[in-house]
Amino acid sequence: MxxxxxxxxxxxxxxxxxxxxxxxxxxxxxxxxxxxxxxxxxxxxxxxxxxxxxxxxxHRRKAKEYKVGQYVMISNVDSTSGANKKLIPKYRGPYQIKTKLPNDRYVVTDIPGFQQTQIPYDSILDVTRLTPYDSN
Structure with a gap:
């Protein structure tokens, strides 16, 4: 109708x-x-x-869960125009999970004492942008 x-x-x-x-x-x-x-x-x-x-x-699979304090890598999104993206690394990090939020989101920060950039990293990311850190 x-x-x-x-x-x-x-x-x-x-x-x-x-x-x-x-x-x-x-x-x-x-x-x-x-x-x-x-x-x-x-x-x-x-x-x-x-x-x-x-x-x-x-067809949907359950999102991977991370624990507070776990080390993760973040998918590398380089939006520089004209730059060759073929040889850039797929992930950057490691970073640490600070807090778990609803809807499969996490607060990700620098590992204490190992800040990688001049500005401390502190961001909220979806689980699809994260992968576990393998120290090997």
Missing amino acids: TPSTLLFGRNQLGKIHDNVREALETLIPDNRNLEEERAEAEEKIMTNQTKNEENYNK
């Missing part, structure tokens, strides 16, 4: 009516029950949402 059928009880095709009330009173048949049609549409929407969620979650 179209949204206008569910809302007004009339499928709005063709010319747009200026006076909506007049159009609704003259064009809606009395034998239609909008509440039943709306309930049916709501039920169909809910079942479609459930199916879509199940289909999406079939």
